[in-house]
Amino acid sequence: MVEFLPLSDIEPQAVEHLLDAAFGADRFGRTAYRIREGMAAVPALSFALVDGKGLVGTIQCWPVAHRAPDGTATPLVMVGPVAVRPDIQRGGHGRALMARMLEAAESQADSALMMIGDPEYYGRFFDFTAEATGEWDLPGPFEKRRLLARAVNGHRLPRGAGMIGPR
Numbered sequence: 001m002v003e004f005l006p007l008s009d010i011e012p013q014a015v016e017h018l019l020d021a022a023f024g025a026d027r028f029g030r031t032a033y034r035i036r037e038g039m040a041a042v043p044a045l046s047f048a049l050v051d052g053k054g055l056v057g058t059i060q061c062w063p064v065a066h067r068a069p070d071g072t073a074t075p076l077v078m079v080g081p082v083a084v085r086p087d088i089q090r091g092g093h094g095r096a097l098m099a100r101m102l103e104a105a106e107s108q109a110d111s112a113l114m115m116i117g118d119p120e121y122y123g124r125f126f127d128f129t130a131e132a133t134g135e136w137d138l139p140g141p142f143e144k145r146r147l148l149a150r151a152v153n154g155h156r157l158p159r160g161a162g163m164i165g166p167r
Contacts, residue, residue, distance in 0.1 A: 002056055002093070004100050007046035014055050015048070022083040031140030032116055036062035036078055039166050044108045045077060045101050049084075049093055057084035059097040061105075063167040064114070066136065066158040074158040075111035075167060076149075098126055105152045112157045114149040114164065122148055132157040138164050 007015065019027060027033070045061035062078040079101065084093045105113060115128060116138075122128040128148035136147055136158075149157050 002049050002051045002096075004097075005048045005050055006043060007041065007048050007058055007060060008043050010048045010050075010055060010058070015058055018055055018058060018085060019081060019083050021086055022089075023081065027081075031138050031142050032078070032080060034139045035064055035164055035166070037166055039063055042077060045079075045104050047097060047100050047104075049097055055085070056088065057082070057093045057097050059083075059101050061101065061113075063110075064164055065167045066114075066162040066164055068158070068160060068162045073167075074162075076114045076158075076164070077105070077109055077111055078164075079113050079115040080117065095125060098122075102126060102152070107153060109153045109155065112149060112151045112155040114147070114157075116142060116146050117148055119145055119148055126150070132159055135159075135161040136164055137162070 039062050042061045042063055047059050048055060049057040059082045064076050064078045066074045066076055082094045082097055119130060128150045130145055130148055132149050133147040151157050
């Protein structure tokens with residue numbers, strides 16, 4: 001049996017170990033890490049999935065912003081990473097973590113959501129699209145089609161050009 005806990009209830013080293021196992025120790029060079037640099041995860045939207053043997057998976061969300069060329073900053077929440085222990089991946093745990101986070105986001109998110117991810121998966125199951133993100137930029141390499149966003153909790157997505165970075 002698995003249960004959700006606030007990510008803050010989990011030992012940080014256990015989370016780091018899971019992230020290394022899921023994504024590799026070189027994960028810190030990815031563009032997603034530059035976007036959220038210096039930020040702390042949003043507690044109300046970051047969860048752990050545990051079973052009797054320990055940590056199964058995690059989802060973290062981060063306060064970021066879209067900065068338009070005129071200086072206007074629009075808050076966003078960056079979703080990810082979603083990490084699941086490699087030996088049990090493809091068992092629905094990542095999908096369960098996303099669903100739990102979205103349930104919380106519908107009432108607790110202070111802004112719309114954005115992420116870097118597979119549009120076929122995150123679009124099909126969670127309604128993320130690249131519709132609003134075509135002119136957005138990131139502080140590192142990325143595939144435009146993988147920059148996704150979703151409005152939640154009454155918050156709209158910023159339109160037009162802008163750089164995504166820490167809030």
